[in-house]
Amino acid sequence: MKYILLIFTLFVGLQISAQETTGSIVGKLTDKELNNEPLAFANVLIKGTTQGTTSDFDGLYEISGIEPGTYTVIFSYLGYETVEIPNVEIIADKVTNIDVPMSASAGLALDEVVVTTVARQDSEAALLLDQKRAVEIKTSIGAQELARKGVGDVATAVSKVTGVSKQEGSGNVFVRGLGDRYNVTTLNGLPLPSNDPSRKNIDLGIFGTSIVQSIGIDKTYSINNYGDFAGANIDIVSKDYNGSGFLEVGLQSGINTVAAGEDFYLNEGPNYSGFYNTNSPEFPLNNYNFTTSWDREDGGTPANIGGSIRGGNSFNIGENTRINFFATGSFSNRFQYREGINNGGVNIGTALPNSEYDYVGYRYSTNTTAMGNVGLRHKDHSIKYNYLFLNTSTQRQDEFEGIIDREDDAPQGGGFVQRATFERNTLFVHQLLGEHGFGNRFDVNWGAAYNFLANKVPDRRQNTVLPDNNSEPDGPKSFRLVSAASSNHRFFQDLDEEEISGNLALTYKFKANEDDDFDGKLTLGYSGRFKDVDFEAEQFNFQILLRDSNNNPIDQPLVDPRNIDAYFNQENLVNGLYQIRTFRGPLSFAGALEPQFYNGSQDIHAGYFNFEYKVSDKFTMLAGIRGEQINQSINWSTVIQGEGSNELDNFEVLPSVSFKYALNEKQNLRLAASKTYTLPQFKERAPFLFQEEVNQDSFGNPDLQSSTNYNFDVRWELFPSASEVVSLTAFGRFIQDPINQITVASAANDISWANTGDNATAIGAELEVRKQLFEIEKETADNILSESLTVGANFSYLNTNQKLDPDKIAEETTFTVRPTFTETKLSGASDFIVNADVSYFTELREDRNFQATMAFNYFSERVFALGSEGRGNLIDRGVPTLDLVTKFQLNKHLTFGLNAKNLLDPSVERYQDNASGNIDPIFVERGVLEEEVDILTYKKGIDLRLSMTYRF
Numbered sequence: 030m031k032y033i034l035l036i037f038t039l040f041v042g043l044q045i046s047a048q049e050t051t052g053s054i055v056g057k058l059t060d061k062e063l064n065n066e067p068l069a070f071a072n073v074l075i076k077g078t079t080q081g082t083t084s085d086f087d088g089l090y091e092i093s094g095i096e097p098g099t100y101t102v103i104f105s106y107l108g109y110e111t112v113e114i115p116n117v118e119i120i121a122d123k124v125t126n127i128d129v130p131m132s133a134s135a136g137l138a139l140d141e142v143v144v145t146t147v148a149r150q151d152s153e154a155a156l157l158l159d160q161k162r163a164v165e166i167k168t169s170i171g172a173q174e175l176a177r178k179g180v181g182d183v184a185t186a187v188s189k190v191t192g193v194s195k196q197e198g199s200g201n202v203f204v205r206g207l208g209d210r211y212n213v214t215t216l217n218g219l220p221l222p223s224n225d226p227s228r229k230n231i232d233l234g235i236f237g238t239s240i241v242q243s244i245g246i247d248k249t250y251s252i253n254n255y256g257d258f259a260g261a262n263i264d265i266v267s268k269d270y271n272g273s274g275f276l277e278v279g280l281q282s283g284i285n286t287v288a289a290g291e292d293f294y295l296n297e298g299p300n301y302s303g304f305y306n307t308n309s310p311e312f313p314l315n316n317y318n319f320t321t322s323w324d325r326e327d328g329g330t331p332a333n334i335g336g337s338i339r340g341g342n343s344f345n346i347g348e349n350t351r352i353n354f355f356a357t358g359s360f361s362n363r364f365q366y367r368e369g370i371n372n373g374g375v376n377i378g379t380a381l382p383n384s385e386y387d388y389v390g391y392r393y394s395t396n397t398t399a400m401g402n403v404g405l406r407h408k409d410h411s412i413k414y415n416y417l418f419l420n421t422s423t424q425r426q427d428e429f430e431g432i433i434d435r436e437d438d439a440p441q442g443g444g445f446v447q448r449a450t451f452e453r454n455t456l457f458v459h460q461l462l463g464e465h466g467f468g469n470r471f472d473v474n475w476g477a478a479y480n481f482l483a484n485k486v487p488d489r490r491q492n493t494v495l496p497d498n499n500s501e502p503d504g505p506k507s508f509r510l511v512s513a514a515s516s517n518h519r520f521f522q523d524l525d526e527e528e529i530s531g532n533l534a535l536t537y538k539f540k541a542n543e544d545d546d547f548d549g550k551l552t553l554g555y556s557g558r559f560k561d562v563d564f565e566a567e568q569f570n571f572q573i574l575l576r577d578s579n580n581n582p583i584d585q586p587l588v589d590p591r592n593i594d595a596y597f598n599q600e601n602l603v604n605g606l607y608q609i610r611t612f613r614g615p616l617s618f619a620g621a622l623e624p625q626f627y628n629g630s631q632d633i634h635a636g637y638f639n640f641e642y643k644v645s646d647k648f649t650m651l652a653g654i655r656g657e658q659i660n661q662s663i664n665w666s667t668v669i670q671g672e673g674s675n676e677l678d679n680f681e682v683l684p685s686v687s688f689k690y691a692l693n694e695k696q697n698l699r700l701a702a703s704k705t706y707t708l709p710q711f712k713e714r715a716p717f718l719f720q721e722e723v724n725q726d727s728f729g730n731p732d733l734q735s736s737t738n739y740n741f742d743v744r745w746e747l748f749p750s751a752s753e754v755v756s757l758t759a760f761g762r763f764i765q766d767p768i769n770q771i772t773v774a775s776a777a778n779d780i781s782w783a784n785t786g787d788n789a790t791a792i793g794a795e796l797e798v799r800k801q802l803f804e805i806e807k808e809t810a811d812n813i814l815s816e817s818l819t820v821g822a823n824f825s826y827l828n829t830n831q832k833l834d835p836d837k838i839a840e841e842t843t844f845t846v847r848p849t850f851t852e853t854k855l856s857g858a859s860d861f862i863v864n865a866d867v868s869y870f871t872e873l874r875e876d877r878n879f880q881a882t883m884a885f886n887y888f889s890e891r892v893f894a895l896g897s898e899g900r901g902n903l904i905d906r907g908v909p910t911l912d913l914v915t916k917f918q919l920n921k922h923l924t925f926g927l928n929a930k931n932l933l934d935p936s937v938e939r940y941q942d943n944a945s946g947n948i949d950p951i952f953v954e955r956g957v958l959e960e961e962v963d964i965l966t967y968k969k970g971i972d973l974r975l976s977m978t979y980r981f
Contacts, residue, residue: 052119053093054102054127058084060109061132068131069158070751071106074813076113079806083751085158095119104129105813156243157799161748164641164651165251165687166699166758171243172268183244184233187263190246191758191795191823194862194888202233203857203891204248204260205760205791205827210707210768211260211738217267217415217460219478220255220558222526229710231482233263235421235454239337239359240400242268248760249687249742250703252637252653253534253554256683258705259738259762267400267415270341270355279337279978281361281926286934287970288366293328294391294426296449297321298488301329301362303395303422305451307487309521309567314609314616317602319519323492323593325426325447328364328391333974335361349408356401365392369967371429373724374772375941375958377899379435382941382962384724386429386446390967393424409466417458425450429723437512439495443502445590446516446723448491455483472536479529486522491723492571492597493517494590508596509585514572514610515720517597522566530558549642552653556635562711565626568720571597572608572615612668612718627665627715631708634658651687656680663714663731670716675731681706699744707736709768713782727770727780732842734784737765752819754799762791767831769856772897773846780894783838785848789831789855797823807872814872822865829855833895835949849896849957852947856895859888859907876921886910893939899952901942903964908935922980930972939965 054075058068067088074081075092077100084090097119104112109131119125156169168190175186184202187193192205204212214221214230221231245264247254254262298321299305310318336359343353366389373384397420404413426449433444458480465473493516494506511517534554574583583606588596601607614621639653659681664674685703692698712719715729739762746756767789773779804817833848866884873879886909893903911932918924941964944957 051094051096052121053091053095053124055091055124056127056129058088059130061130068106071104074103076101076103097121102127104131106131157748157754158751164649164689166249166701166742166744167245167247169243169245172241175238182234182238183236183241183265186238186244187233187246189864191797192825192862194859205793207260207791208857213255213258213262215264216458217462218264218532219460219476220530222480222482222528235396235419236265237359237396237398239357240267240398242266249701250685250705250740252639252655252685255556256655256657256681256705257708259707259740268355270353271343274342276340276981277978279976281335281974281976283333283972283974285365285970285972287968288331288364291366293331293364294325295328295393295424296426296451297326299424299451303397303420306485313569314621317599321488323490323597324591328393331364333363351406353404358399360397362395367967370963372964375900375962376435377956377958380958380960380962381435383435385432387431389428391426395422411464413462415460419456422453433493441499441502443496445506446493448723450489451487453485457481470538474534475532477531482526484524486520489520491518492593494588497587505587506590507585507587508573511573514570517571518568520568525563528558528560532556552639554637558633560631562629565624567624568612570610572610574605574608577605625667625717627663627711627717629663629711631661647691649689653685655683661708663711665715667717669718669728675714679735695748697746701742703740705738705740707738709733709735730781730783730842733768733782734766736767739763752801754797756797758795760793764789769895771846771848771895773844781844783842785838786832786834791827791829791855793825793827795825812875816871819868825862827858827860829858831855846897849899849901849944849949849952850947851949853895853902854892856892859891861889863887878918880916882914884912896944899944899955899957901944901958904940904942906938908937909933924978926976928974931969932971934968934971936966936968
């Protein structure tokens with residue numbers, strides 16, 4: 030570090046020496062269309078030279094190092110009149126000041142105004158400037174960068190940030206090795222509900238980037254956020270609009286190279302729109318009243334399509350009031366096909382998987398989005414209303430062939446399992462936000478939100494057929510040897526989450542004397558969130574009967590695995606071949622039809638105090654403290670523990686401090702430290718048996734307690750220009766009583782959650798570089814055309830460790846589990862994460878340009894789940910990803926795009942590691958897994974997409 034600072038200091042010194050015989054131009058650009066507000070990121074160019082700059086967030090600009098002489102200075106901004114000021118005299122050692130008010134050109138095309146809005150609010154340069162000026166450590170990715178990299182959803186967008194990786198097959202992300210439970214997701218600073226009962230955060234993959242203005246990823250704790258944090262606060266800022274009216278329509282179509290070559294199969298019932306729902310039938314135990322088929326059906330041509338429309342407008346009402354509107358709607362679908370192996374947990378004695386399948390999976394997903402907002406600004410006051418509707422669905426047809434249970438079901442192979450699943454998430458968000466300025470010193474910011482989310486799994490269907498004779502795995506199939514009633518079932522799930530939240534912050538700015546700029550500010554704030562969760566599930570198990578009521582054997586018929594409807598029907602139910610029952614029991618049991626459920630509430634009241642003070646021109650500090658009262662209660666009625674309830678009642682005191690030292694105008698040194706906590710989720714504390722995967726069951730632990738986190742970050746950053754950055758960060762996390770997902774000692778290898786030890790640590794470093802290799806201005810008779818090449822890369826190294834304590838688990842839980850290791854890595858943590866991209870842009874003529882971006886991502890191996898009972902950890906192998914994104918703007922109305930995702934098409938693999946290293950001594954005697962065992966393999970294929978956008 031000291032050598033970097035020395036070199037930079039020498040460079041600055043040489044620059045200062047060179048400028049002693051030159052002059053400068055400075056000034057401020059304002060926007061006449063918006064009540065003379067500062068105009069950020071307008072271009073300022075000295076005609077006939079390569080010297081120029083852009084205005085900053087305050088509309089300020091500076092061009093230094095200008096040789097003495099007389100010049101013409103050009104001020105331009107897309108959608109505004111270009112202003113040329115001739116005969117500007119530059120004098121050595123003097124500063125020339127030029128303030129320019131700019132206004133929109135008459136008769137401009139509407140789409141040019143739209144581009145203006147994008148450039149001002151979500152450009153890479155704007156977000157970098159915000160990062161540079163902030164006291165706390167922050168990172169943002171905006172719509173401009175998302176479009177350049179061809180990112181379609183928020184989960185993928187976040188994974189482009191340093192130290193962040195995405196879990197395969199989901200929208201769950203890991204930040205510095207810390208997964209879902211350590212992160213926080215907000216929309217415009219207000220919390221969002223979860224769409225999965227097992228997760229704290231909503232699936233980021235369901236948010237299309239069409240609604241996004243920017244995404245803030247704060248990896249250090251800010252006192253205005255909720256304290257349930259250790260990884261990152263991910264804040265989605267919805268699109269806003271302030272220009273003239275526009276309307277845009279988009280279409281897209283594409284294929285997945287793996288899915289396109291297959292006959293595609295899906296489930297009867299769900300439609301292609303993703304809005305399907307059905308309830309469990311009446312009288313399901315004494316009659317066969319199910320109307321949908323058990324068998325797969327033709328899924329159609331696996332072509333990915335999509336469409337979108339968006340528009341906005343804004344206008345003045347009088348001299349000091351402006352109103353704006355923005356709305357967008359979209360629909361897209363996606364077909365995926367997977368083929369490979371999918372095995373269960375390993376049996377230690379044989380080092381073989383308990384279940385061993387050849388696997389085929391068909392997936393069809395949809396995303397329907399509607400968003401609108403309206404804003405009103407009057408002088409220093411603004412109020413905005415946001416509405417968001419999301420409906421996402423995933424339909425799966427999964428098929429497994431092979432050994433179902435090495436001891437019981439098809440031990441020699443020949444078993445067949447198929448599961449048809451449809452899952453739908455529907456989210457409604459209403460937000461009202463306000464900002465008010467009273468004079469120069471007093472600001473009030475507030476927000477309120479109502480969220481409702483419904484997660485439904487209507488009529489999941491699973492059936493299992495086995496060889497009628499275990500010694501003939503390739504012989505005829507039947508249900509005769511199926512051991513568990515739940516092997517053939519229908520399942521209905523409803524999860525409703527309703528939440529009201531609000532924020533209020535009062536800020537007072539102060540200064541040492543009337544001649545100074547503001548030296549600091551005091552902020553007092555309140556946050557509250559009040560959440561209710563209702564979960565209800567019914568599972569109807571089809572138990573195969575081998576004897577009748579008189580104890581006579583029943584002759585079970587042979588079954589065609591592709592015609593299950595021929596067996597499960599009213600006739601065979603009446604004939605006594607099978608019985609329909611729930612987990613609670615058959616029809617003869619009084620409470621058989623009572624659904625299993627858990628209900629929960631979580632109330633958080635928080636007050637905070639924040640103090641920001643500019644100690645000197647270079648040094649600024651931010652210190653605060655937050656107090657949170659947390660009440661989390663849950664009650665349940667399940668077959669595992671009957672009826673019961675539990676409550677967490679915690680009061681947390683959370684201090685936080687940040688320091689920023691400006692080494693010079695382009696370099697900052699930052700430090701942040703804080704204390705936070707981690708709450709368990711409702712599902713993790715509810716003793717309900719979830720059978721979400723064919724190979725894995727899970728249930729909650731009512732004795733689970735919260736964790737305490739201590740966080741530390743230090744960062745050095747350099748901003749060579751408005752669009753460039755170099756940063757180096759070191760960080761550490763210390764977690765007391767960490768919560769882990771772990772395999773329970775049981776015949777079924779069930780999963781649960783526990784505070785598995787006293788502490789865990791995560792220590793690492795991050796490097797980010799964003800550099801413009803060249804930018805060429807080509808002057809033509811009509812205008813100035815540009816050509817540029819930009820590269821970016823970020824690297825993350827992470828070392829995690831947690832101490833596991835089986836005695837602590839035994840004392841604090843009611844189940845038995847013994848981790849294989851005494852120490853191991855955190856689940857989800859990759860040692861190395863790499864993101865890199867290179868972008869080329871060229872203007873061919875006015876309103877015609879071409880842009881291409883190649884983006885690469887890699888994460889190294891990471892732990893999926895902790896090993897137990899002498900087995901090693903489940904490990905996900907590292908995966909490299911390469912994407913190509915191109916966009917060609919043909920004219921001011923029409924733009925085409927061609928994207929190719931996952932060009933390398935690597936194999937996605939998971940394996941059970943051999944047990945070595947810090948092994949619990951008890952397993953040295955019992956025996957451990959001594960070799961790697963493959964658990965999961967498949968390929969995703971290459972996604973090709975052609976898009977067209979037309980702007981009216």
